[in-house]
Amino acid sequence: xxxxxxxxxxxxxxxxxxxxxxxxxxxxxxxxxxxxxxxxxxxxxxxxxxxxxxxxxxxxxxxxxxxxxxxxxxxxxxxxxxxxxxxxxxxxxxxxxxxxxxxxxxxxxxxxxxxxxxxxxxxxxxxxxxxxxxxxxxxxxxxxxxxxxxxxxxxxxxxxxxxxxxxxxxxxxxxxxxxxxxxxxxxxxxxxxxxxxxxxxxxxxxxxxxxxxxxxxxxxxxxxxxxxxxxxxxxxxxxxxxxxxxxxxxxxxxxxxxxxxxxxxxxxxxxxxxxxxxxxxxxxxxxxxxxxxxxxxxxxxxxxxxxxxxxxxxxxxxxxxxxxxxxxxxxxxxxxxxxxxxxxxxxxxxxxxxxxxxxxxxxxxxxxxxx
Numbered sequence: 001x002x003x004x005x006x007x008x009x010x011x012x013x014x015x016x017x018x019x020x021x022x023x024x025x026x027x028x029x030x031x032x033x034x035x036x037x038x039x040x041x042x043x044x045x046x047x048x049x050x051x052x053x054x055x056x057x058x059x060x061x062x063x064x065x066x067x068x069x070x071x072x073x074x075x076x077x078x079x080x081x082x083x084x085x086x087x088x089x090x091x092x093x094x095x096x097x098x099x100x101x102x103x104x105x106x107x108x109x110x111x112x113x114x115x116x117x118x119x120x121x122x123x124x125x126x127x128x129x130x131x132x133x134x135x136x137x138x139x140x141x142x143x144x145x146x147x148x149x150x151x152x153x154x155x156x157x158x159x160x161x162x163x164x165x166x167x168x169x170x171x172x173x174x175x176x177x178x179x180x181x182x183x184x185x186x187x188x189x190x191x192x193x194x195x196x197x198x199x200x201x202x203x204x205x206x207x208x209x210x211x212x213x214x215x216x217x218x219x220x221x222x223x224x225x226x227x228x229x230x231x232x233x234x235x236x237x238x239x240x241x242x243x244x245x246x247x248x249x250x251x252x253x254x255x256x257x258x259x260x261x262x263x264x265x266x267x268x269x270x271x272x273x274x275x276x277x278x279x280x281x282x283x284x285x286x287x288x289x290x291x292x293x294x295x296x297x298x299x300x301x302x303x304x305x306x307x308x309x310x311x312x313x314x315x316x317x318x319x320x321x322x323x324x325x326x327x328x329x330x331x332x333x334x335x336x337x338x339x340x341x342x343x344x345x346x347x348x349x350x351x352x353x354x355x356x357x358x359x360x361x362x363x364x365x366x367x368x369x370x371x
Contacts, residue, residue, distance in 0.1 A: 005059055113136060131211055147193070155190055227245060260317065261321055262309060
């Protein structure tokens with residue numbers, strides 16, 4: 001995995017390239033490096049690399065997994081690199097180079113997406129969830145043959161079971177064999193005299209599927225969980241696609257998340273900020289106590305070690321960062337006003353503009369989260 005090149009560099013496209021840009025780059029490079037055209041050393045390996053890159057970047061789910069996790073996000077995925085030279089010539093010039101019908105070749109099933117919404121605590125600590133989604137399943141009546149039980153498909157008389165029809169065409173390159181999909185059987189090589197009534201001759205029926213999945217601790221909004229082989233079934237004996245569960249996390253009443261750290265905004269009064277205090281605060285593990293040092297200034301960050309989010313598929317947890325603000329009362333009782341006026345007389349009226357120092361610059365750079 002470590003020696004694989006970046007797929008975007010393989011196709012020479014930017015990371016925000018459109019589907020059309022990726023398709024155009026692939027076609028250009030595939031024509032240039034196909035071993036039947038390019039006899040230079042290494043052309044075959046380059047062609048395989050181009051096909052692999054295109055198989056990932058042309059598929060929305062694979063591309064999303066690659067963009068988020070790199071090559072590691074594709075572990076366990078199966079790829080169908082069915083990009084033959086005949087396909088390329090047929091796309092560009094309207095004729096093929098012979099060979100087996102791609103309609104009859106084994107093809108991997110499509111991936112599916114399921115959006116799962118979790119509350120904040122479920123995302124942090126993990127949870128077991130039952131999900132329900134729909135997908136195509138092999139028809140139980142005809143077992144995927146598409147024919148009504150008791151009947152069988154018959155060989156197509158138009159293509160004699162090959163799934164292809166061929167014509168010789170005269171082109172600027174000379175006589176070329178034009179290979180096309182058989183119009184009678186659609187490239188399947190067989191026709192159905194009596195279609196299955198259950199699936200209307202499709203061989204597949206849509207069913208609701210229920211699965212129980214384990215959401216690991218530490219997932220975040222946008223995390224994708226791949227459930228192998230739970231996507232659409234493959235064609236012609238090909239493997240099934242995968243199911244991607246996309247996580248969405250509800251906002252919490254108190255907490256915010258920054259990576260594996262939990263942020264809590266805490267308002268204290270001027271007496272607690274000035275004199276210091278022991279105050280109770282919420283954490284992900286329940287109520288806890290934190291010490292407010294005397295003379296605490298607004299914006300002070302207090303850290304609770306190991307009270308953050310468990311690291312996804314790793315040991316340890318982040319921290320909880322308590323960001324202190326000082327609540328200034330909007331109204332006072334007569335006694336409170338009298339006491340503050342007495343304090344004000346002892347403090348004087350002189351003000352002191354603060355010079356910005358290195359610590360202030362560092363706070364700005366780190367978003368104010370500096371102990």
